[in-house]
Amino acid sequence: MSHAQSRGGGAVAEVAVIGAGVHGASAAFHLARRGLDVVVFEQGRPAGGPTGRSSGICRAYYTQPFLARVAHDSIAFLAQFAEHTGGADAGFVRTGGLYLHGPDDVADARRTAATLVDLGIDVETLDADEAARRFPGIDVGGGTGIGPGPDGGGAFGPGAAGRGGQVAIAVREEQAGYADPYRTTWGFVTAARAHGALVHTNARVVRIAETPGQVELTTADGITHRARRLLLAAGPWTAPLAAQLGVTLPLHAERHVVTVLGPASNPASGAGTDADANADPGVIIDVAGGYYAAPQPDGGWLLGGLDSTPPVDPDTTPAPVRDAEFAQLAEAALRRRPGRPDEVRPQPRAQSRTRAGGWSAFYDVSPDWQPVIGQITDRVWVDAGTSGHGFKLAPVLGDHVAGLLAGEQPAPGLAAFSPGRFTAGDPLTAGFGTARILG
Numbered sequence: 001m002s003h004a005q006s007r008g009g010g011a012v013a014e015v016a017v018i019g020a021g022v023h024g025a026s027a028a029f030h031l032a033r034r035g036l037d038v039v040v041f042e043q044g045r046p047a048g049g050p051t052g053r054s055s056g057i058c059r060a061y062y063t064q065p066f067l068a069r070v071a072h073d074s075i076a077f078l079a080q081f082a083e084h085t086g087g088a089d090a091g092f093v094r095t096g097g098l099y100l101h102g103p104d105d106v107a108d109a110r111r112t113a114a115t116l117v118d119l120g121i122d123v124e125t126l127d128a129d130e131a132a133r134r135f136p137g138i139d140v141g142g143g144t145g146i147g148p149g150p151d152g153g154g155a156f157g158p159g160a161a162g163r164g165g166q167v168a169i170a171v172r173e174e175q176a177g178y179a180d181p182y183r184t185t186w187g188f189v190t191a192a193r194a195h196g197a198l199v200h201t202n203a204r205v206v207r208i209a210e211t212p213g214q215v216e217l218t219t220a221d222g223i224t225h226r227a228r229r230l231l232l233a234a235g236p237w238t239a240p241l242a243a244q245l246g247v248t249l250p251l252h253a254e255r256h257v258v259t260v261l262g263p264a265s266n267p268a269s270g271a272g273t274d275a276d277a278n279a280d281p282g283v284i285i286d287v288a289g290g291y292y293a294a295p296q297p298d299g300g301w302l303l304g305g306l307d308s309t310p311p312v313d314p315d316t317t318p319a320p321v322r323d324a325e326f327a328q329l330a331e332a333a334l335r336r337r338p339g340r341p342d343e344v345r346p347q348p349r350a351q352s353r354t355r356a357g358g359w360s361a362f363y364d365v366s367p368d369w370q371p372v373i374g375q376i377t378d379r380v381w382v383d384a385g386t387s388g389h390g391f392k393l394a395p396v397l398g399d400h401v402a403g404l405l406a407g408e409q410p411a412p413g414l415a416a417f418s419p420g421r422f423t424a425g426d427p428l429t430a431g432f433g434t435a436r437i438l439g
Ligand SMILES: Cc1cc2nc3c(=O)[nH]c(=O)nc-3n(C[C@H](O)[C@H](O)[C@H](O)COP(=O)(O)OP(=O)(O)OC[C@H]3O[C@@H](n4cnc5c(N)ncnc54)[C@H](O)[C@@H]3O)c2cc1C
Pocket: 018, 019, 020, 021, 022, 023, 024, 025, 041, 042, 043, 044, 045, 046, 047, 048, 049, 050, 051, 052, 053, 054, 055, 056, 057, 058, 203, 204, 205, 206, 233, 234, 235, 236, 237, 238, 241, 256, 257, 258, 304, 360, 361, 362, 363, 383, 384, 385, 386, 387, 388, 389, 390, 391, 392, 393
């Protein structure tokens, strides 16, 4: 039964959304709470794609001011998720964040921090000595970056292997933390439904076509649904869908891994604990070292890389985490945090933590590693290409996207993310050096 049939009278939905990752779910929620008639098509389950594999790190430390503001507001949204969604819990945990940069980034990190402070975002810069004093469990010295892999190249992109690791400047953000992407997405879906949205799961859209006055979507069961406007929020599958409308989006998919390093096995001896619990840095984005680490409730760490990887076909299955990938990430993280300053390092901490899991997933990447948001035909809009840093943007970016589909005046700054920026020769900058994932 089509959406129109399910509502009776041959009605056409005002907005259809393809994809119930965190972006489609957030946009659907913001559309539905505006009173629009929304129908969502998700080929699997909400958060069943890349969103459900996200590390969920939430920080406002962005080089791009519009996204910094969106991230800052989204973190506040996640922290008050129940109030916004009528009771859902995004699992937000505020840990603080520490961003470590090498000598080449000093000027850019200072400039970024100053811009963020001007925007009202609470960050401070620390020189290396100050960072070491504040966070004594951190080794700010060199030789702590991701080393080359067995083939000499490493699995974390050309910029990662052989990074020196020396910290020249650190940036501290107290409001950073992590949230649960799965619960966040389901929270949006549940709240969207409460506002009247229809969310079809196991409903793969196989064909889209624009006709005068409406968009037609045919699902795998052969049923054709109709809507006045369409949002493509299909992650790595967005570009193939847009191609059906004759629109080329320069998005590609990349495989990225998350490994889990378990909690310290012998915390009583001190190895594996931070020198001072109050000085736990929380989330670490180690630009100098080429990886990130997100603390987990059990004391473990999620670890991932910061650099781009080769393009892949999103319709294949991502290869599981390789032993060499785990070893590179774990060693870099353990060299950076060898344990208490009075311990012989790096062995005590390294030996006290073991591999506790991990996964691999695809995400969609744009040429400048920034989101691709805007109108691509008369009746079709896109929100994709969030390039490995889009989870924490979704709560408030979804509101901006909903505004576009509702015909509202866009926020200043949103136009910079237009899909047309690449052909217009106006790409954005992102991140620091090859670590463009910082956005
Ligand atoms: C390993 C990893 C770690 C990450 N870590 C972080 C992090 O720490 N912090 C952060 O902010 N971001 C992080 N990200 C990025 C973040 O997860 C993504 O930016 C975000 O989840 C993208 O959400 P989305 O809704 O755009 O896309 P997706 O999650 O890709 O959702 C798209 C949905 O569309 C559906 N779909 C596709 N085609 C069709 C179709 N034809 N019909 C119906 N449904 C369809 C898919 O099934 C999928 O559910 C990470 C991502 C990964 C993979």
